[in-house]
């Protein structure tokens with residue numbers, strides 16, 4: 017059975033898309049730690065990021081770098097933090113989180129409750145800066 021992220025990429029489940037190319041897809045995390053919290057995934061479904069081929073692994077990170085640049089322009093912050101966990105969704109993904117202080121990247125903290133309208137606004141702001 018395809019992962020929830022494969023279903024998002026296929027358009028079967030909606031997402032707040034930020035960027036896409038032939039091999040990779042970026043969209044807002046639905047339970048964000050910060051405004052602009054984005055997930056970057058390979059379209060090729062592989063559970064564990066270190067099981068990606070060298071080419072896919074490098075490509076995913078290069079794509080994430082471009083998404084991070086757009087994120088930084090759209091959501092002013094001190095840094096874009098990155099993390100890979102994969103404890104919940106078995107489809108490799110990189111978390112990109114705009115942070116101003118260490119505590120902003122805290123997977124245990126209560127998540128933000130953002131309206132659908134605000135999530136759409138954020139996604140569109142990031143997408144407009146993606147190059």
Ligand code: AMP
Nearest residue numbers: 020044045046047100101102103104105
């Ligand atoms: P982890 O696998 O531990 O890296 O966590 C998976 C992340 O995916 C969590 O931050 C979830 O909020 C996020 N997530 C799960 N389902 C969706 C979805 N349908 N759309 C966007 N983000 C999701």
